[in-house]
Amino acid sequence: MDIKVVRQILEWNEDCSNEIKESLNRNKVCLINVMGSPGAGKTSLIIELIKKLKDKYNIAVVEGDIAGQIDAEKIDSLGISVVQLNTEGACHIEALSIRNILGYFDLEEIDIIFIENIGNLVCPAEFELGEDLKVAILSIPEGDDKTIKYPLLFSKADAVVLNKYDMMDYFEFGDEKVEKHLKTINSEAKIFRVSSKTGEGLNLLLNFIEDKVKTKLK
Amino acid sequence: MDIKVVRQILEWNEDCSNEIKESLNRNKVCLINVMGSPGAGKTSLIIELIKKLKDKYNIAVVEGDIAGQIDAEKIDSLGISVVQLNTEGACHIEALSIRNILGYFDLEEIDIIFIENIGNLVCPAEFELGEDLKVAILSIPEGDDKTIKYPLLFSKADAVVLNKYDMMDYFEFGDEKVEKHLKTINSEAKIFRVSSKTGEGLNLLLNFIEDKVKTKLK
Numbered sequence: 001m002d003i004k005v006v007r008q009i010l011e012w013n014e015d016c017s018n019e020i021k022e023s024l025n026r027n028k029v030c031l032i033n034v035m036g037s038p039g040a041g042k043t044s045l046i047i048e049l050i051k052k053l054k055d056k057y058n059i060a061v062v063e064g065d066i067a068g069q070i071d072a073e074k075i076d077s078l079g080i081s082v083v084q085l086n087t088e089g090a091c092h093i094e095a096l097s098i099r100n101i102l103g104y105f106d107l108e109e110i111d112i113i114f115i116e117n118i119g120n121l122v123c124p125a126e127f128e129l130g131e132d133l134k135v136a137i138l139s140i141p142e143g144d145d146k147t148i149k150y151p152l153l154f155s156k157a158d159a160v161v162l163n164k165y166d167m168m169d170y171f172e173f174g175d176e177k178v179e180k181h182l183k184t185i186n187s188e189a190k191i192f193r194v195s196s197k198t199g200e201g202l203n204l205l206l207n208f209i210e211d212k213v214k215t216k217l218k
Numbered sequence: 219m220d221i222k223v224v225r226q227i228l229e230w231n232e233d234c235s236n237e238i239k240e241s242l243n244r245n246k247v248c249l250i251n252v253m254g255s256p257g258a259g260k261t262s263l264i265i266e267l268i269k270k271l272k273d274k275y276n277i278a279v280v281e282g283d284i285a286g287q288i289d290a291e292k293i294d295s296l297g298i299s300v301v302q303l304n305t306e307g308a309c310h311i312e313a314l315s316i317r318n319i320l321g322y323f324d325l326e327e328i329d330i331i332f333i334e335n336i337g338n339l340v341c342p343a344e345f346e347l348g349e350d351l352k353v354a355i356l357s358i359p360e361g362d363d364k365t366i367k368y369p370l371l372f373s374k375a376d377a378v379v380l381n382k383y384d385m386m387d388y389f390e391f392g393d394e395k396v397e398k399h400l401k402t403i404n405s406e407a408k409i410f411r412v413s414s415k416t417g418e419g420l421n422l423l424l425n426f427i428e429d430k431v432k433t434k435l436k
């Protein structure tokens with residue numbers, strides 16, 4: 001007799017994530033997963049990066065949201081292909097959704113895909129999406145103890161962006177405290193002080209991302 | 219033969235939530251569940267409320283966090299009984315945890331228990347904890363589209379607190395836009411403009427909470 005095996009959600013997620021990786025490697029596409037709290041500045045940062053990158057690269061975006069398409073409309077107005085993924089209540093994006101969405105894009109033409117994950121410091125970090133880069137945003141008004149209280153995402157990030165850095169004078173935020181703690185949970189992560197409003201600090205992050213993109217497209 | 223029935227997590231949660239309600243009604247304790255994004259100001263608000271309420275009422279706190287006990291230490295330093303609940307990765311608090319924690323408190327002596335839920339706009343709203351009041355915090359730096367993108371919590375809240383209201387001059391936040399949208403998803407919720415830093419607007423929220431507490435203690 002055949003016994004039906006229902007696999008653990010995370011194991012199944014890993015398979016999908018591996019399929020995504022193969023497909024992106026074959027097509028030379030760099031996938032960047034942007035995560036952070038609600039309102040940390042995921043959309044604002046992606047928009048600023050797109051403005052600087054779009055003359056050199058073909059870019060597409062997957063916008064994850066529980067509901068609505070506010071952020072997808074903002075991306076669309078830049079003339080960039082975007083798919084709105086509504087999770088209808090789910091607190092994170094799974095690889096299966098990304099694998100299905102890749103079918104909407106012409107991967108041979110695309111160089112970079114940004115994923116804006118659901119605003120959540122907890123669950124998105126558990127789901128590998130086959131990405132080349134994990135960018136974790138922590139915004140100054142959230143406070144400097146977030147890497148301690150919500151460690152998983154920050155421990156897996158390739159880049160940690162301290163966004164809304166233009167607000168440093170208005171909050172008691174110890175950016176060196178964050179840097180020091182981050183080193184204890186993630187010795188590899190690069191930290192960037194950025195304002196998506198004024199553009200401050202954006203170039204360093206841009207260089208970091210372009211290095212990764214160039215390696216992938218080679 | 220006996221068939222073991224494993225019930226849905228939400229159904230089991232409802233049973234626990236009902237047990238909590240009975241126990242709190244019997245002991246005349248008012249339970250307040252405070253929810254919001256990471257860093258929205260849950261701890262800051264709870265601390266300001268405690269300062270104003272602690273001479274009149276016996277108060278206890280349950281601090282929910284993925285990891286660490288930073289917030290519990292802050293509450294403890296006010297001389298308030300506090301239990302730190304570490305969810306070890308889970309993105310929300312379930313009623314079972316609260317039911318078990320109630321055993322640590324002398325419910326006959328206590329008037330008010332605050333729960334600080336995990337910083338998350340998504341999942342905590344799905345889990346009833348037997349509470350008398352759901353307080354949802356939205357902080358100004360998060361942006362004025364959060365009730366649209368993360369509707370569930372705001373649709374269930376009794377009070378929506380626009381916290382960090384002292385930051386209104388620094389962000390383009392349409393508070394009337396939020397109020398208008400909130401009415402379409404929750405006609406009952408009261409909205410409060412508060413700064414947990416300057417104390418602005420705290421008294422109106424305090425009156426609202428005290429009304430509820432007094433009814434419960436009668």
Ligand SMILES: Nc1nc2c(ncn2[C@@H]2O[C@H](COP(=O)(O)OP(=O)(O)OP(=O)(O)O)[C@@H](O)[C@H]2O)c(=O)[nH]1
Pocket residue numbers: 036037038039040041042043044045071118119163164165166167194195196197198359360361362363364367388389390
């Ligand atoms: N001062 C300042 N405000 C910023 C910055 N980046 C974003 N904001 C503001 O922060 C709010 C949220 O920005 P979004 O880019 O929508 O944040 P998000 O993470 O995409 O939010 P969700 O998708 O709703 O979870 C908006 O009011 C932005 O204008 C920044 O660097 N500085």
Ligand SMILES: Nc1nc2c(ncn2[C@@H]2O[C@H](COP(=O)(O)OP(=O)(O)OP(=O)(O)O)[C@@H](O)[C@H]2O)c(=O)[nH]1
Pocket residue numbers: 141142143144145146149170171172254255256257258259260261262263289336337381382383384385412413414415416
């Ligand atoms: N300007 C201003 N800052 C505030 C206000 N309330 C809280 N903060 C700041 O916001 C940051 C986060 O505040 P917390 O009270 O720790 O927020 P929280 O929601 O408990 O955060 P987590 O428990 O880590 O999810 C801290 O730096 C606070 O000082 C406010 O009303 N105005």
Ligand SMILES: [Mg+2]
Pocket residue numbers: 042043044071116
């Ligand atoms: Mg966004």
Ligand SMILES: [Mg+2]
Pocket residue numbers: 260261262289334
């Ligand atoms: Mg807190």
Ligand SMILES: [Zn+2]
Pocket residue numbers: 091092122123309341
């Ligand atoms: Zn979750």
Ligand SMILES: [Zn+2]
Pocket residue numbers: 091123309310340341
């Ligand atoms: Zn969740």
